[in-house]
Amino acid sequence: MTVDRELAEYVAKTGRSRALHEEAVAVMPGGNSRTTTFFDPYPFYVQRGQGSRIWDVDGVERVDFNGNYTSLVLGHAPPEVVRAVREVAEQGLSFPAPTEHEIRLAGILTRRIPSLETVRFTNSGTEATMNAVRAARAFTGRPKIAKFEGAFHGTHDWVMVSVSPDPRTAGSRSRPKPVAWSSGIPPAVLKHVTVLPWNDGDACAAIIEREAANLAAVLVDPLLGIGGVLPPAEGFLERLRALTERHGIVLIFDEVISFRVAPGGAQERFGVRPDLTTLGKIIGGGLPVGAFGGRADIMAAFDPRRGGARISHGGTFNANPVTMAAGVATLNALGPEAYARLDALGERLRGGVTRLLEATRRRGQVSGIGSLFCLHWTSGRLTDYRSSRPKDGEAPLRVFLGLLNEGILLTQRGLGACSLAMQDEDVDRFVNALARVLGRG
Ligand SMILES: Cc1ncc(COP(=O)(O)O)c(C=O)c1O
Structure with a gap:
């Protein structure tokens, strides 16, 4: 059947949705x-x-x-998550102060993911990757980051690069060029984002070694999830780990999707320890969530004690108690x-x-x-x-x-x-x- 025939059947079944859409466009x-x-x-x-x-x-x-x-x-x-949400919501929906729920979820995550020495919560995976990238820049004092062609890490400027480029305008396979994924991404961003080819260890090594002095981070979705769930080739993540370690580059695993594949995420499944990890999706039990964390020395930039944090990370709804409780109930079921x-x-x-x-x-x-x-x-x-x-x-x-x-x-x-x-x-x-x-x- 053609797309048109499938669409005709879809439209015939969805009259109320069409009416709501007409209201929505106004x-x-x-x-x-x-x-x-x-x-x-x-x-x-x-x-x-x-x-x-x-x-x-x-x-x-x-x-x-x-x-x-x-x-x-x-x-x-799921009844256990809905119950937890209801119980916590009845006590109040959000507060201008922390609650015990965030310690519980942080405890579960840091126990499951040994590389996550400390962690902070956000409202989305987008905010998680944005803060992880900022932390890497603050820690290394370097300006650039590297990400993979085809990888999606959310919708802030630094990662809206080469998410689904037309290969005809994106350079060669082994030396991809940064391509803005959206209107409104300034040229400065493209100058500060290096693009890597997934699963090509030799090409990645050549690019990373050339750029190393300026690279703060290599940002990796270990499964290239939105890019098609293409697991890493044997030894590929290990090679990225060795290269980044040698050059003092922060290795960030974006496990917003891949955390699903094992109690400790893809890093457990593949046996590779990143410096920082970003999380989202399942850890909020269906409510808006994100988290980032990892090496305590890198995360120390967010520590507000004794004179203030070097990175300010506010957020009216960060670590919202209802979300945290939904996350705890979900992970306890896993x-x-x-x-x-x-x-x-x-x-x-x-x-x-x-x-x-x-x-x-x-x-x-x-x-x-x-x-x-x-x-x-x-x-x-x-x-x-x-x-x-x-x-x-x-x-x-x-x-x-x-x-x-x-x-x-x-x-x-x-x-x-x-x-x-x-x-x-x-x-x-x-x-x-x-x-x-x-x-x-
Ligand atoms: C790997 C990855 N990182 C980050 C994000 C962004 O998360 P959010 O949609 O919560 O901003 C996504 C969303 O699909 C994702 O797949």
């Missing part, structure tokens, strides 16, 4: 506050979620493999057996999709690790951002819309996550729905 640009969730002609509006299911305002039920972009590891409205279950669901899904693509001889593949996965509409070896770009540019949207029509919610670029609210049957339903979508493609 008061918000494009009717929208979140670029990622928008698609033409309008996104569906959500009524509620429960467990593995999400319902739109037209009453259509879908199995949710988006999970608010991988945040909802326990599924929608014991070893939960990770084993998440891994098994992810394996089942990847196995099912791979068998389907082989049986139907489709040009496609599925990447992933643990409960995270991403559909790719290309058959070449997946190593980096450029190799994951679909040959058929329309395919991700066609599949996203087709799955929506089949009662499955994914992200538009094909990234998905299994949650603990899912059963094997939900995963099988995904594979069967994909088979029907491809069957009419």
Whole structure:
């Protein structure tokens, strides 16, 4: 089926969403506050979620493999998290002073992630990477940072570079050029951001060594999550660790998504210890959150005792007690057996999709690790951002819309996550729905 035919079916099912969108455009640009969730002609509006299911305002039920972009590891409205939120909210929603809840969440995180000697909370992953980058600059006294082509780290200026560039304007594969991802990014930013090619150790070594004297940080999403869930090649993270250590560059792991793959995140799974780590998504139990932390000597810049912090980090809602309590309840539900279950669901899904693509001889593949996965509409070896770009540019949207029509919610670029609210049957339903979508493609 073409995109147009899938869209026609979507529009026929979503009249109430269309009406709400028409109201929304009168008061918000494009009717929208979140670029990622928008698609033409309008996104569906959500009524509620429960467990593995999400319902739109037209009453259509879908199995949710988006999970608010991988945040909802326990599924929608898990009773233990809702209970914690209710109890804490009844005591007051936010205060101009710390609460015990943030110590509890900080304690859980620092126990789970040994490299996280100390930690601070923010309201988003964006703020977490912004503060980690600032801390690295303050610690090293150097101006530049390096990030990977295809990596997403939020929406502040320093990371809105080469997130999804057109390779024709982005230099060579092994020496990518910084490309602004947004209007409004000043040229000074591009001068201070070096772009690295994912999984190319030799090219990264050459670039990092050339720039080392000016580099404060290398910022790494250890799974290149939004870039397509492309796990690091054997030895790649270790090599980045050795290079950054040799040159006194702060190695930051952005584990906003990848923290999901083990109790101590991707750094535990791959056995590499960064200097700083950023977190978000699952650690807030579904409420707005971010965190950054790591080496105590670097984080000391935020210590306000005896004469003041060298970096000011305010935030009216930082470490909000309701969020902190939701995070504690969520992480308490994530014991070893939960990770084993998440891994098994992810394996089942990847196995099912791979068998389907082989049986139907489709040009496609599925990447992933643990409960995270991403559909790719290309058959070449997946190593980096450029190799994951679909040959058929329309395919991700066609599949996203087709799955929506089949009662499955994914992200538009094909990234998905299994949650603990899912059963094997939900995963099988995904594979069967994909088979029907491809069957009419
Ligand atoms: C790796 C990574 N870092 C940072 C962010 C930004 O987090 P937030 O959307 O909470 O600002 C995201 C969001 O998807 C992410 O995937």
